Amino acid sequence: MIAPLAPPFAPLNERPGSPLYRQLYDRVLAAIAAGTLSPGDRLPSARALSKELGVARGTIELAYSLLTSEGYLLALGQKGTVVNPELQKPLASASTLPVSSKVIEDSPDALWRPPQLLPFQMGVPALDEFPRKIWARLGARYLRGMRLGDLDYPAPHGLPALRSAIASYLQVSRGIDCGAHQVFITSGWRSSLSLIAHTLLQPGERAWVEDPGYPTTRQVLRQFGIELEAVPVDADGMAVEHAIARSHAAKVVMVTPGHQSPLSMALSLPRRQLLLEWAARNNAWIVEDDYDGEYRYVSRPLPALASLDRNGRVLYAGTFSKVLFPGIRLAYLVVPQTQVAAFERVGRALFSANSPSITQTLVSEFIAEGHFTRHIQRMRRLYNERRALTIEALERSLPGGMQVERSPGGMHIVLRLPEGVSDIAMAEQLLANGMSVQPLSRWALASRPQSGLLLGFTNCATAARGEQLGALISKALS
Amino acid sequence: MIAPLAPPFAPLNERPGSPLYRQLYDRVLAAIAAGTLSPGDRLPSARALSKELGVARGTIELAYSLLTSEGYLLALGQKGTVVNPELQKPLASASTLPVSSKVIEDSPDALWRPPQLLPFQMGVPALDEFPRKIWARLGARYLRGMRLGDLDYPAPHGLPALRSAIASYLQVSRGIDCGAHQVFITSGWRSSLSLIAHTLLQPGERAWVEDPGYPTTRQVLRQFGIELEAVPVDADGMAVEHAIARSHAAKVVMVTPGHQSPLSMALSLPRRQLLLEWAARNNAWIVEDDYDGEYRYVSRPLPALASLDRNGRVLYAGTFSKVLFPGIRLAYLVVPQTQVAAFERVGRALFSANSPSITQTLVSEFIAEGHFTRHIQRMRRLYNERRALTIEALERSLPGGMQVERSPGGMHIVLRLPEGVSDIAMAEQLLANGMSVQPLSRWALASRPQSGLLLGFTNCATAARGEQLGALISKALS
Numbered sequence: 001m002i003a004p005l006a007p008p009f010a011p012l013n014e015r016p017g018s019p020l021y022r023q024l025y026d027r028v029l030a031a032i033a034a035g036t037l038s039p040g041d042r043l044p045s046a047r048a049l050s051k052e053l054g055v056a057r058g059t060i061e062l063a064y065s066l067l068t069s070e071g072y073l074l075a076l077g078q079k080g081t082v083v084n085p086e087l088q089k090p091l092a093s094a095s096t097l098p099v100s101s102k103v104i105e106d107s108p109d110a111l112w113r114p115p116q117l118l119p120f121q122m123g124v125p126a127l128d129e130f131p132r133k134i135w136a137r138l139g140a141r142y143l144r145g146m147r148l149g150d151l152d153y154p155a156p157h158g159l160p161a162l163r164s165a166i167a168s169y170l171q172v173s174r175g176i177d178c179g180a181h182q183v184f185i186t187s188g189w190r191s192s193l194s195l196i197a198h199t200l201l202q203p204g205e206r207a208w209v210e211d212p213g214y215p216t217t218r219q220v221l222r223q224f225g226i227e228l229e230a231v232p233v234d235a236d237g238m239a240v241e242h243a244i245a246r247s248h249a250a251k252v253v254m255v256t257p258g259h260q261s262p263l264s265m266a267l268s269l270p271r272r273q274l275l276l277e278w279a280a281r282n283n284a285w286i287v288e289d290d291y292d293g294e295y296r297y298v299s300r301p302l303p304a305l306a307s308l309d310r311n312g313r314v315l316y317a318g319t320f321s322k323v324l325f326p327g328i329r330l331a332y333l334v335v336p337q338t339q340v341a342a343f344e345r346v347g348r349a350l351f352s353a354n355s356p357s358i359t360q361t362l363v364s365e366f367i368a369e370g371h372f373t374r375h376i377q378r379m380r381r382l383y384n385e386r387r388a389l390t391i392e393a394l395e396r397s398l399p400g401g402m403q404v405e406r407s408p409g410g411m412h413i414v415l416r417l418p419e420g421v422s423d424i425a426m427a428e429q430l431l432a433n434g435m436s437v438q439p440l441s442r443w444a445l446a447s448r449p450q451s452g453l454l455l456g457f458t459n460c461a462t463a464a465r466g467e468q469l470g471a472l473i474s475k476a477l478s
Numbered sequence: 479m480i481a482p483l484a485p486p487f488a489p490l491n492e493r494p495g496s497p498l499y500r501q502l503y504d505r506v507l508a509a510i511a512a513g514t515l516s517p518g519d520r521l522p523s524a525r526a527l528s529k530e531l532g533v534a535r536g537t538i539e540l541a542y543s544l545l546t547s548e549g550y551l552l553a554l555g556q557k558g559t560v561v562n563p564e565l566q567k568p569l570a571s572a573s574t575l576p577v578s579s580k581v582i583e584d585s586p587d588a589l590w591r592p593p594q595l596l597p598f599q600m601g602v603p604a605l606d607e608f609p610r611k612i613w614a615r616l617g618a619r620y621l622r623g624m625r626l627g628d629l630d631y632p633a634p635h636g637l638p639a640l641r642s643a644i645a646s647y648l649q650v651s652r653g654i655d656c657g658a659h660q661v662f663i664t665s666g667w668r669s670s671l672s673l674i675a676h677t678l679l680q681p682g683e684r685a686w687v688e689d690p691g692y693p694t695t696r697q698v699l700r701q702f703g704i705e706l707e708a709v710p711v712d713a714d715g716m717a718v719e720h721a722i723a724r725s726h727a728a729k730v731v732m733v734t735p736g737h738q739s740p741l742s743m744a745l746s747l748p749r750r751q752l753l754l755e756w757a758a759r760n761n762a763w764i765v766e767d768d769y770d771g772e773y774r775y776v777s778r779p780l781p782a783l784a785s786l787d788r789n790g791r792v793l794y795a796g797t798f799s800k801v802l803f804p805g806i807r808l809a810y811l812v813v814p815q816t817q818v819a820a821f822e823r824v825g826r827a828l829f830s831a832n833s834p835s836i837t838q839t840l841v842s843e844f845i846a847e848g849h850f851t852r853h854i855q856r857m858r859r860l861y862n863e864r865r866a867l868t869i870e871a872l873e874r875s876l877p878g879g880m881q882v883e884r885s886p887g888g889m890h891i892v893l894r895l896p897e898g899v900s901d902i903a904m905a906e907q908l909l910a911n912g913m914s915v916q917p918l919s920r921w922a923l924a925s926r927p928q929s930g931l932l933l934g935f936t937n938c939a940t941a942a943r944g945e946q947l948g949a950l951i952s953k954a955l956s
Binding site: 124130135136148153325326327349350 | 608828
């Protein structure tokens with residue numbers, strides 16, 4: 001049935017501080033909470049609702065895609081959008097995981113990389129599908145036409161053409177309103193984070209980091225003498241309200257709002273807004289690590305947290321490692337307008353855009369000629385397939401009762417292991433069988449790490465390999 | 479006349495701690511000091527002396543080239559080698575400049591780079607002479623044959639083929655006995671120095687730095703909380719014996735033994751050995767910044783300081799910015815055998831070899847196919863010419879009495895300005911006329927900086943430009 005979305009449809013009115021998409025988002029959530037909308041109920045199409053409410057279709061789609069990404073709605077393609085049938089528990093309890101904020105040391109070997117490419121390795125895109133011919137053509141053209149300036153030191157903050165191509169891309173694809181002068185090229189996430197730390201942070205200041213979260217982020221911050229405070233994540237992402245209530249004030253918040261790293265849920269809109277308001281009130285910085293924001297399978301990619309920032313508190317970090325290939329060593333940072341001068345000064349002193357001209361030029365041409373958008377779209381379809389076949393193969397071959405989490409996006413699957421099973425031992429055993437998975441517990445900062453495996457499905461995933469992996473895990477568990 | 483080198487030639491005997499070339503070096507110096515060899519005297523040819531003394535010709539050539547680079551001898555090509563006719567003052571006084579060691583702040587704008595390539599810019603090789611066709615051919619071949627592994631993260635310490643090509647090159651060309659596993663790839667001098675600081679240094683420890691010296695070196699060390707102690711340089715390079723006698727003990731010594739940066743003299747052999755002995759006794763590190771060691775015009779390139787190191791105290795840093803082109807962002811570090819494991823651990827954690835696979839592969843093939851050695855030889859000849867025509871043009875156009883220093887190597891000329899003339903004002907005036915020179919005073923750390931201009935002659939140098947520069951300086955001085 002088509003669910004009544006508070007009929008007769010009350011009109012939405014633009015109000016300061018409450019954009020239309022947010023009003024619609026709140027209304028749908030309220031309807032689900034009140035039981036007006038039940039699990040399985042179908043929502044009006046964006047087109048129909050747009051007509052009904054007299055607002056742009058994009059506004060409706062934005063609200064729907066946020067709700068979909070947060071798991072409240074389910075997009076069924078031609079069949080429309082329904083309230084997630086698996087939605088059982090009342091909304092109010094979504095963010096009530098126990099919180100233990102505390103600074104803990106990482107194990108030094110938190111990074112888990114085999115020396116060569118293996119199946120299920122995390123964070124590696126489909127290298128076999130990278131358009132190497134197009135790349136070789138662009139490269140040969142660049143090399144033939146190289147000018148003297150191409151041999152000189154690259155521009156201190158990155159090639160102007162690349163900065164401007166990135167700004168346009170972010171505007172269209174991630175909803176970030178920025179100019180090329182706000183984009184700073186770096187050679188990877190470490191370099192981006194180092195540039196931020198050099199420019200905005202002082203030793204002894206505090207950062208909130210997600211727990212579990214990306215070990216490299218913690219490692220870099222520690223190198224700068226930053227104190228870490230672990231903030232747990234639940235179904236709505238980083239537990240922002242708990243951190244605000246119970247943690248020491250932070251100078252910077254490290255967050256992965258698109259797909260939490262590594263658990264893959266999106267940061268909910270209320271938490272996004274709470275975090276932005278808190279940062280503005282406290283003059284704190286938010287670093288949005290959008291490492292694989294391009295890859296969502298259930299709906300359009302979420303707009304970036306940075307797109308909601310009205311107070312210039314968000315630093316947005318993107319990378320080409322996941323959408324092109326890791327060997328390119330190119331990433332970027334978008335800084336608030338007010339911080340451009342400071343980043344220019346520090347970036348020049350650090351020589352932070354320390355990437356060769358050839359890769360910067362190739363990427364800027366790859367974007368400008370439209371290959372980039374096409375490649376992302378193609379990979380999104382491909383990864384959706386590889387994700388489905390990996391999950392299906394695992395479900396066929398894993399012991400009954402083990403469930404694979406279906407995250408709305410990202411490049412890996414989280415497979416929880418039964419209580420008491422060591423994910424580290426399991427990962428080592430799988431590595432001995434030529435399969436590289438990461439143990440979830442290594443991403444934990446708090447005292448009681450969860451046991452699970454992180455399985456990359458984007459590179460070299462086949463049904464046969466998925467079954468092989470499932471069989472190996474079954475055998476190890478039995 | 480052919481000078482009598484202590485005839486009848488006393489035989490040289492291999493003794494521990496005193497290699498043959500060192501014995502010969504000492505003997506020639508003693509002969510000059512005693513007046514047995516006078517300014518202008520011709521020395522026996524390496525071939526003749528090798529026969530006479532029964533030692534390898536290379537041994538003789540090594541001693542001669544050290545003495546030549548230190549200014550005691552002059553190589554006249556076909557005409558043989560003579561005692562430098564300009565050698566007037568007794569040797570004992572060579573190292574007695576007044577020493578003032580003290581920690582002083584850099585001005586923040588110590589780096590002086592115009593936005594585009596201008597004549598006389600320092601540290602820029604002859605970009606017009608870079609073999610772009612060969613480079614494009616290697617690049618196109620690489621791009622056509624790219625394999626999946628080329629798209630993955632580069633190996634943590636650098637591409638194995640590149641590390642091994644560098645080790646072979648250093649063995650042959652710089653006399654450094656090292657294996658590929660001791661070579662760590664980085665993306666520039668800053669990255670190399672950061673890797674050293676992360677691995678070997680602690681905040682609060684002290685570094686001796688040459689004064690004047692490279693501002694970037696000081697800047698990076700300060701970022702790591704290293705205390706700087708200025709050590710003056712004189713005609714024999716860094717005043718090592720004064721630093722040992724008068725300075726606080728250092729954990730690390732930053733030195734440019736090949737051509738002092740920026741004054742271009744070589745560190746004398748006695749000082750090299752004194753520094754090595756002192757470092758071994760005090761468990762201190764020596765960082766040899768061999769930024770342009772390939773470019774000597776009066777003799778063969780000097781062997782690196784690292785080639786004399788028997789106690790594993792020297793870290794040797796090289797770069798491809800000066801021998802290929804700066805836009806390539808590739809450099810390397812050779813670490814002592816005992817420190818390999820520590821550098822591997824830290825390098826992996828920092829992901830220090832953060833350079834794309836394409837540039838690493840191209841350089842390794844450029845070296846392996848012999849283009850590298852040919853290019854260096856070609857550039858050495860070209861730079862020698864450009865240096866000569868620049869000096870001649872300046873001498874034609876500068877006011878009488880102003881002398882251009884003839885350093886034995888490097889990529890720039892030092893032009894001292896008369897007492898009281900501001901080199902910063904002069905450099906700004908020249909920049910307004912489209913010529914980029916660096917003011918020497920910006921390289922100073924001690925209280926009384928010398929006034930002078932540093933003129934790069936390797937890129938876009940012509941006689942006309944030299945005369946134009948000389949005329950502009952003359953006009954400014956009059």
